[in-house]
Amino acid sequence: MSDVAERVKKIVVEHLGVEESxxxxxxxxxxxxxxxxxDTVELVMAFEEExxxxxxxxxxxxxxxVKDAINFIQENT
Amino acid sequence: xxxxxxxxxxxxxxxxxxxxxxxxQLLEGKSGIxxxxxxxxxxxxxKIAGSPPVGNAAEGGFNADEWMAPKDQRKxxxxxxxxxxxxxxxxxxxxxxxxxxxxxxxxGVMIGSGIGGLETIYEGALTVKERGPRKLSPFFIPAxxxxxxxxxxxxxxxxxxxxxxxxxxxxxxxxxIGDAARLxxxxxxxxxxxxxxxxxxxxxxxxxxCASRALSTGYNDTPNKAxxxxxxxxxxxxxxxxxxxxxxxxxxxxxxxxxxxxxxxVGYGLSGDAYHxxxxxxxxxxxxxxxxxxxxxxxxxxxxxxxxxxHGTSTPLGDIxxxxxxxxxxxxxxxxxxxxxxxxxxxxxxxxxGAVEAIFCILALRDGVVPPTxxxxxxxxxxxxxxxxxxxxxEWKVRYALSNSFGFGGTNASLILSSAS
Numbered sequence: 001m002s003d004v005a006e007r008v009k010k011i012v013v014e015h016l017g018v019e020e021s022x023x024x025x026x027x028x029x030x031x032x033x034x035x036x037x038x039d040t041v042e043l044v045m046a047f048e049e050e051x052x053x054x055x056x057x058x059x060x061x062x063x064x065x066v067k068d069a070i071n072f073i074q075e076n077t
Numbered sequence: 078x079x080x081x082x083x084x085x086x087x088x089x090x091x092x093x094x095x096x097x098x099x100x101x102q103l104l105e106g107k108s109g110i111x112x113x114x115x116x117x118x119x120x121x122x123x124k125i126a127g128s129p130p131v132g133n134a135a136e137g138g139f140n141a142d143e144w145m146a147p148k149d150q151r152k153x154x155x156x157x158x159x160x161x162x163x164x165x166x167x168x169x170x171x172x173x174x175x176x177x178x179x180x181x182x183x184x185g186v187m188i189g190s191g192i193g194g195l196e197t198i199y200e201g202a203l204t205v206k207e208r209g210p211r212k213l214s215p216f217f218i219p220a221x222x223x224x225x226x227x228x229x230x231x232x233x234x235x236x237x238x239x240x241x242x243x244x245x246x247x248x249x250x251x252x253x254i255g256d257a258a259r260l261x262x263x264x265x266x267x268x269x270x271x272x273x274x275x276x277x278x279x280x281x282x283x284x285x286x287c288a289s290r291a292l293s294t295g296y297n298d299t300p301n302k303a304x305x306x307x308x309x310x311x312x313x314x315x316x317x318x319x320x321x322x323x324x325x326x327x328x329x330x331x332x333x334x335x336x337x338x339x340x341x342x343v344g345y346g347l348s349g350d351a352y353h354x355x356x357x358x359x360x361x362x363x364x365x366x367x368x369x370x371x372x373x374x375x376x377x378x379x380x381x382x383x384x385x386x387x388h389g390t391s392t393p394l395g396d397i398x399x400x401x402x403x404x405x406x407x408x409x410x411x412x413x414x415x416x417x418x419x420x421x422x423x424x425x426x427x428x429x430x431g432a433v434e435a436i437f438c439i440l441a442l443r444d445g446v447v448p449p450t451x452x453x454x455x456x457x458x459x460x461x462x463x464x465x466x467x468x469x470x471x472e473w474k475v476r477y478a479l480s481n482s483f484g485f486g487g488t489n490a491s492l493i494l495s496s497a498s
Contacts, residue, residue, distance in 0.1 A: 017146055017147070038216060042216065045214070045215075
């Protein structure tokens with residue numbers, strides 16, 4: 001598992017208060033991890049903070065799963 | 078008219094968390110006022126306040142994690158956490174956990190706050206200024222809105238009845254109880270979770286009340302002496318924070334389910350001063366009319382009142398004006414009433430004060446004892462002829478208790494509580 005993936009999962013665990021084992025790469029923030037739409041906005045902000053990048057709103061809308069987040073960050077940092 | 082009784086109580090206060098623990102501290106004359114911690118106070122003239130002592134609820138302490146998951150605490154200002162903690166206690170105490178749709182739709186919430194998420198607003202403003210609007214949390218607004226205690230309680234328990242919130246500065250808690258009782262009387266609900274919550278002890282909150290010259294500044298080295306209602310040495314109020322929440326219930330509804338009934342809300346009076354933003358008129362007319370209206374609603378006269386839990390904030394002006402209004406209303410019977418200010422022990426909980434103090438009245442009714450006014454060493458001359466219960470609690474049969482709350486803006490509320498018979 002890449003360093004980015006580990007850091008993304010750690011943020012998800014902290015922000016959504018879910019168990020680490022549930023945060024698989026295919027897990028959807030809303031459907032599988034109990035997030036609501038505001039939680040996903042906060043998650044994106046936390047990713048920006050952690051990785052020092054900017055995730056525009058149209059890109060953020062496409063980040064639905066853990067894998068989406070990892071891919072976006074790997075491609076844009 | 079439908080009768081409204083009290084079937085559950087919950088408290089978070091500067092002398093502790095949990096109703097019985099707090100009451101014991103109060104009767105033992107403990108003070109919850111101490112040095113302010115957690116932020117810079119070096120340039121503030123008032124350096125003391127009353128914050129709920131940290132610890133587990135089983136030992137009378139406040140541990141936020143016991144009441145709200147850490148991930149959710151980040152999404153709520155502290156006043157909401159306090160309100161949730163007091164509401165949880167009250168609902169558990171009342172044993173009211175309905176699952177059927179009809180009961181849920183007949184249960185509402187009315188928990189207010191004087192200022193709401195002040196510290197979170199302060200921090201949010203700094204974030205926007207220093208780091209830009211994109212860095213502001215999506216939870217910023219729901220974390221600070223005053224009605225979000227009511228909102229969060231309804232979401233947690235599924236209460237789908239009236240969802241409302243009061244904002245009348247230091248009268249908030251009393252207005253919430255009175256207005257919630259009226260919703261039950263008017264058949265809009267059978268059960269209301271009502272009260273107030275406040276968490277304004279922050280750099281901006283303390284600075285604001287210092288700027289309005291409202292706070293005690295002469296007792297920074299002896300914090301537990303600072304709140305001294307009616308004493309000649311009083312020099313302003315002491316900020317406190319926490320929450321008081323009650324379960325109000327229609328009498329037949331409570332009786333039918335065999336609920337424990339603490340007492341009844343029999344009187345409620347409201348008035349406005351139409352005078353000044355922070356000072357009451359010298360004749361205390363607003364407070365006088367609120368008390369008189371509550372008596373009229375209760376169908377009793379002043380001599381029936383056994384105990385007054387005063388607004389009594391320890392300010393030079395307000396304490397004497399309230400005394401004057403009580404003397405005017407009570408006439409000769411002022412000689413037999415007991416009147417104390419529990420703010421002497423816990424400070425001024427602003428929007429939570431009226432609810433916390435209504436709970437103290439209920440406990441005075443239940444136990445036949447009235448809590449003391451601490452630090453009343455040398456009473457002001459105007460106190461002559463009124464038993465202000467200095468230093469020690471007094472055993473005293475209380476049939477009717479009156480609780481006063483007066484707020485900035487000139488907003489007054491008086492509640493009369495009695496044992497339900």
